[in-house]
Structure formats: structure tokens, C-alpha cells
Amino acid sequence: MGKFLLLAFRNVFRNRRRTVMTLMMVGGGVAGLLMVGGFFAFMMRGLRESTIRNGLGHIQIFTAEHFRRDEVHVLDTGISNWRQVAASVQSTEHVRGVAPRIEFYGMLSNGVKSSVFMGSAVDPQAERDMGFSPRLSSGRDLASNSNGEVEALIGSGVARSMSVKVGDGLTILAVTADGALNGIDVQIVGIVNSGFKDLDDRYLRISLPSAQRLLQSDRVTNLVVGLDSTENTDRVVTVVGPHLQGLSQRMELRKWIDLAAYYKQVRTLFSGIFLFLGIIVFFMVLMASVNTLLMAMMERTREIGTMLAMGTPRLWIVALFMVEATLIGVLGAAVGVAAGNLLGVLLNASGLHIPPPPGTTVDMSFRVLYMPSLMIGSAVMVIVSLALASILPALRASRLQIVEALAHV
Amino acid sequence: MNPINSLVQIEDVTRKFPLDHNAVTALDRVSLCVRPGEFLAIAGPSGSGKSTLLNLIGCIDKPTFGRVLIDGIDTASLGPARTTQLRREKIGFVFQTFNLIPVFTARENVEYPLLVQGLGSAERRKRVDAALESVGLSARANHRPDLLSGGERQRVAVARAIVHRPALVLADEPTANLDTNNATQLIDLMRDLNRSLGLTFIFSTHDQRLLEHTPRIVRLTDGQVVSDSCSQEISHGQVFASCVS
Numbered sequence: 001m002g003k004f005l006l007l008a009f010r011n012v013f014r015n016r017r018r019t020v021m022t023l024m025m026v027g028g029g030v031a032g033l034l035m036v037g038g039f040f041a042f043m044m045r046g047l048r049e050s051t052i053r054n055g056l057g058h059i060q061i062f063t064a065e066h067f068r069r070d071e072v073h074v075l076d077t078g079i080s081n082w083r084q085v086a087a088s089v090q091s092t093e094h095v096r097g098v099a100p101r102i103e104f105y106g107m108l109s110n111g112v113k114s115s116v117f118m119g120s121a122v123d124p125q126a127e128r129d130m131g132f133s134p135r136l137s138s139g140r141d142l143a144s145n146s147n148g149e150v151e152a153l154i155g156s157g158v159a160r161s162m163s164v165k166v167g168d169g170l171t172i173l174a175v176t177a178d179g180a181l182n183g184i185d186v187q188i189v190g191i192v193n194s195g196f197k198d199l200d201d202r203y204l205r206i207s208l209p210s211a212q213r214l215l216q217s218d219r220v221t222n223l224v225v226g227l228d229s230t231e232n233t234d235r236v237v238t239v240v241g242p243h244l245q246g247l248s249q250r251m252e253l254r255k256w257i258d259l260a261a262y263y264k265q266v267r268t269l270f271s272g273i274f275l276f277l278g279i280i281v282f283f284m285v286l287m288a289s290v291n292t293l294l295m296a297m298m299e300r301t302r303e304i305g306t307m308l309a310m311g312t313p314r315l316w317i318v319a320l321f322m323v324e325a326t327l328i329g330v331l332g333a334a335v336g337v338a339a340g341n342l343l344g345v346l347l348n349a350s351g352l353h354i355p356p357p358p359g360t361t362v363d364m365s366f367r368v369l370y371m372p373s374l375m376i377g378s379a380v381m382v383i384v385s386l387a388l389a390s391i392l393p394a395l396r397a398s399r400l401q402i403v404e405a406l407a408h409v
Numbered sequence: 410m411n412p413i414n415s416l417v418q419i420e421d422v423t424r425k426f427p428l429d430h431n432a433v434t435a436l437d438r439v440s441l442c443v444r445p446g447e448f449l450a451i452a453g454p455s456g457s458g459k460s461t462l463l464n465l466i467g468c469i470d471k472p473t474f475g476r477v478l479i480d481g482i483d484t485a486s487l488g489p490a491r492t493t494q495l496r497r498e499k500i501g502f503v504f505q506t507f508n509l510i511p512v513f514t515a516r517e518n519v520e521y522p523l524l525v526q527g528l529g530s531a532e533r534r535k536r537v538d539a540a541l542e543s544v545g546l547s548a549r550a551n552h553r554p555d556l557l558s559g560g561e562r563q564r565v566a567v568a569r570a571i572v573h574r575p576a577l578v579l580a581d582e583p584t585a586n587l588d589t590n591n592a593t594q595l596i597d598l599m600r601d602l603n604r605s606l607g608l609t610f611i612f613s614t615h616d617q618r619l620l621e622h623t624p625r626i627v628r629l630t631d632g633q634v635v636s637d638s639c640s641q642e643i644s645h646g647q648v649f650a651s652c653v654s
Contacts, residue, residue: 003517003524010512306508309469310569311497312525313490402469406504 004316008323012331015296022292023332026382029281030336031343033378036277038344038368040270044263045369048230051260053132054194055120057099057224058233059240060259061085064250066222074104074177078219081248086223088243094232095240099126100220102211106174108154108204110162117158117204119174121211130226134205139166139190142207150210152186155203156193164188172204176216184214195356230256278378282385285332289389293325297393304397305405314398321397325390326383333379340375344368415478416576416609417443417466422475424461424632435461437632438475443611445576448603450620451613453629459613460581462629466611467500467579468492480576497525501570503580503612507562509554515565516541516550522573540572541565543605544598560591564598571602578602580612584619596622 012019052058065077079085079100086098102121107114124142127133133141134153142151152170154162164170166188173183192203212218227236233255244251257264297304304317352366424436436458443449451459464470465477468484477484480499487495501522502508509518519540523533541547544564554562563583570578580599584592596619603610612619620626628636 003520006517007510007512014512302506302508303510306502306504307510307521308493309467309496309502310522310525311493313493316525403464406469406508 004320005323008320008327011296011300011320011324012327015299018292018295019328022289022328023335025288026285026329026332026386027335027339029285030333030378030382031340033278033281033381034337034340034371034374035343035347035368037274037374037378038340038371039366040274041369041371041374042367043364044267044270046364047263047266048256048260050195051263052230052256054134055101055122055127055132055224056256056259057130057132058227058230058256059225059237060254060256061089061223061225061244062221062252062254064252067252073179074175074215075102075217075219075221076177078102078217078221079223079249079251080219082220082223085244085247085251089223089225089240092236092239092243094227094229094236096226096228097126097130099123099130099132099224099226100208101222101224102208102215102219103221104174104211104215106172108158108162109171109173110164110168111171113162115158115161116202117154117172118199118202119172119204119206119211121206121208123208130224132224132226134190134192135194136190137193139188141190142205143189150184150186150206151189153190153192153203153205154188155200156191157197157201158203159188159191161201166191172206172214174214176214177219178216180216182214182216184210186210233257278381282381285382285385286389289325289328289386290392293321293390293393294396296324297321297397300397301400301405301408304400305402305408308400308402309406317398318394321394322387322390325386325394329383329386330379332386333382336382337375337379340378341370344370414444415442416445416447416480417441417611418476418478418481419462419465420476420478422462422465422472422477424458424465424470425473435632436465436472439629439632439634440475441627441634441637443577443609445609446603446607447609447611447625448600448623449609449611449625449627450623451611451627451629452615452620453613454615457629458632459615459629461632463579463581463611463613466577467502468496497522498573499576501573501575501578503563503566503570503578503583505582505585507554507559507566507586509562509565509569511554514551514553515546515557515561515568518554518565519568519572522569526573536572536574537568540568543571543602544568558591559587560594563587563591563595567595567598567602571606571608574606575608577609577611580610582613582616584614584616589618592616592618 063077063079071077082100086100089095090098100123104119106117106119108117125144137156142153159165168188169185170188171183171185173181176182186206194200227233237253237255241253348367353363354366356363419439419441422436422439423434425432425434439462451462453459465472471485479495482495484492510521516537519537520533523536541550544567546561546564546568549557549561584595587595599610600622602608626638627634
């Protein structure tokens, strides 16, 4: 067996130039997949974390009623005893903080022009404690305790549309929990640029007490839970779930992935693109390898004939070619992983940026993540590809007529 | 010759090859008996059927008509696996162009038939050493074929052919690619092995230098045996040999 493997190994390096070309092709495929996959992973991780830190949080707690029916009045499916729920969750391991939120809608006006907004009322300190800070293009975040003034953050699109800037005032109009129309004056303390144009065109954020005063309710829409790491989400959900049993309102937990529709769409798209690329690389390696291995077989026709004449079982010839191809696959995968990682290091160090993706306004840095699972997956793919590519040449070699093979020139 | 005592028995063998819409007859009703321990040359001009006859004896080809028996076994009755086993165990091959595995050293090339037979490493080492010593190449054992001269390569090929102690060694034009000196040395080597080990050698050649050292010569012309130096009668391409070794 050892000698058989030795023969296969030496045969791989018999025609060095051809082997080097094959290794470059296989390695290039692997390196390409690692680059693309690593960049996609970086983008998806960035999108995931920005989605979470832009306010989605890792876990959100709602009343079960919230998912069962639409609100008749503002906040009538909201959480009433939210302080008790928050305290219960806060004590769980890996929980960095719990922030109450009110999601509401209304109109805002500068006295001349009115516009629709999607409002979010937050506890600024609780948000900051969890590391959820809005991306400000100017001004500052909401103060924890404002002196009577109702502070507001607005999206860059809103500011442009309403022709307002930091320090200007706006009037917010919304329907209260009783169905009446209520309004408050706010002072703009910051302009937010989330990177998503649709959001920035409607964005408004005020403090929780201000919103409760506006909406005439003590309830909150949900509680947003921030964790020390996204990877702990499932673990915390498992632990927190039982803590929420037996409350006056039945609660439901939602993980960030359940709420991040945009993230899921993008991930599906990128997965599809990556799968397509993987299939292309697979077939490129397969076709090129078949050609290379057939050439190798033709060159060694007389040698195969000699081996068969000496009583070598035909299955050995099949195995020899398959082992050789697999060795090339293993070496090619190693070359590809090394090259992919080296390129990744160089690209990461280069500080390259790419233009903003569609729907966003902020350009992206070009980085490649190191993904062991992708390295293993790509390596396995090319090794399998090479092994498959060797079947045809191996079968042809094993079926050679000995007399004809020995006479081959 | 009593067929029971023969190592190789060829009975009225014809081999035809298809060519376009016709058939070329490479061997025409050839009969031959070879006893164990014989040193036999098949001589004849190019295209006379020497290699075809060796291929049939070596079980790497099958006759169109007639029978080939090796050690009493009718090769036509064997399936592919048994035929492979027969070659592996009973026959050694020496080729005109040496046909060594270029990525193996001389030692590894000689070892190869034993690997195929599945022998253990200690036994392999012992036999390979003996085979290399018998061809005088112990000192060159770790050289690859491209670092050996033509004569040395052919001696490695001979060592490879005898290492598994076959009953029969077939050599197809073994001296064709050698100069006179190396050719003579090779023939002497083969003759020595034939005498010392009792190995049966059948080789094809049209090299007169070789034939001078050969006790039995079978001459072929146009696929027919025209003379056998040990035969008493030749009639219609058949050799009724009563050759006494």
C-alpha cells in the first residue's frame, strides 16, 4: 500500500510543469472561492451587526397579542408591566441590557411643510449601555435627562426634505391611546444617517417619556435585548423563555434573525450567487482535470500496458489514477487555501473601499473574513471534483488492451 | 514431445487481425512445445509473427483458432482474473524498450511484481536483493531508470522478470536497443539464469549475435514455423517436435 501510494505521489510530480499548471488552476479556484466567500461573509457579518446595532437588538420581547391582531388603538397590544419583564431578563447571563421601545407613526411639521414619519421612542441611556447608538452625521445623541425640552433625532432625508438642521424645532402630531390627536414640539439635536435611504427619509427618534406623554400611555411596544455577542442569541432565548411564563400578559420572544427580513433577503441572494460561483468553479476544475488526466493517461499507455502484463489487477490501475487525482486535489486545495489567505491578508491590509451598495449611502470597506468552514468546504469540493475527473481516464486506462498498450508510441 | 511434460504447448494456433474489411493472418496454424528449462529463440524477419507468438504465450492476446496451454492450463478457458493471475505467477516479461516504471528506482521496479503478488516486505527485500545481485546491479539499486545505461536498464528488466520466480520468462527483442557488448552480456546473463535457476526463456529476435548462443531456434516466416532446430519434421506449418532438452 505504501509503495502504491509512493508510486501515485511520484507520478503526480512526473510532469512538473503540467502538475504546476493544474495546481494553479485548482488552487486559483479555491482561492477565488475563499476571496468571494470571505468578502460575502464580511458583508453579511457587517450587515448583521449593523442591523442589530441600528436598533433591532439580538432579541425582542412582545406580547403574544402583538402578533395575533393589529392594534385598534395605539399601544393596546403593548407591554404594560414592562419594567418587571425587563428586570427579569436583565439578570440573565450574556444580557448586556434591556431597552424599552415604542414604535409609532405620525406627522411632523416645520410650520410650512408636513411629512410622515416612522417614530421610535427609546431610553437613550439603556440604548447606549447596549452599544446601540444611531449613526449621526451631525449633532449629538438624545440626552438621558433633558431639561424640559423634548429632544429629537431625525433622518438625513427628513432633514433635507423639511429643510431643518440641528437646533431647529419641529412639531410632532400623533394619535393617542384614546384615539385623540396630540402634538408636541421637539428640538432637533442630531441628524441620523443610517445608510439606508428609505429609513433616513422617515426616521424620527425621541425619548420614551416624551413618547408616552405624546401617546398618553405607559405601555411600550416591545423590549429590545442586547447581548454581549450575537452567537449567544439562541442560548439566551432558551434561558429567558421560561422566565416570562406566568406574567399577566403572555410574552413572545423573537430572535433578530426572525425580524431581519432585509438581512435574510440579502443573505439568500448572496448564497445563491456564491452557490453559482461554486458550481462554475467545480465544473471548471472538473473539465480541466479530465483533460489533464487523459493526457497523463495517454503518455503512460505503454507503462500501464506493462503493469497489466505483469499481472496488475485492473482495479489497481483505476485506484492509481484516482489516488493521483485526489493527491492533486489535496495539493491544489492546500495551495488554494494558502493563496486565498495570503491574498486576504494583503487585501485586508490595503484598506480598499467599494462604492455604497444599492439602497445605502455609505461606502464599504473591502475586507475578507477567514472562514475555516469555507476553507474546508472549498477544499473538499475540489478534491471531490478531481476524484470525479479521474474516473473517465482511470476507466480508460484500466480497459486498455495490453498488446495495443505495449505497442503504443 | 509428450505434451504432459511441456511448459508451453501451442496447438495449431492461428491469429488473425482485422484490417479494414479484410483480415491479416499473423500466425498460421503454428504448433510448438517448450519444455521446462529450455532456452529458446523465435527468429524471423520483421512481420513474421514473432511478437504475436510471444503475446499468445504470454497470455496477453488470444488466438483466433487453436489452443495455447501454459503448464497444462488451456488459457482460453480462463477468465480475465485467472489469466491475470496466471501471468502474475508464472510469467516474467522483458521488453525491447525495457518498460521500467520511470518514477521507481531499480530496486522498486524489481520489487513491483512482488507487490502485485502481495508478498511481505521482508520477503520482498530478500528476493529483490537476490535478483539484483544475480544481474550484477546491487550497487545501482537506488538509481532511477533515467540514470542507468541501456544495458543496465535491460538487466533491471530481467531482474524484474525473474524476481517472482516464474516458470517462464518471455523476452521480446531484448537486445534490439543494445549495442553489441551489452547485447552479448544480456544474452550471457539470460543463459546463466537459465542454467543456474532452471528458468525457461523464450525470446524473439532477429539478431544473429544472439542466435549463436541459443540451443534451440524456431524460425518463423509469414506466420509459419519454417524450421525448428530441435524438430525432426516440418510439415504444413506444424512442428512435430520431439526435442530432447
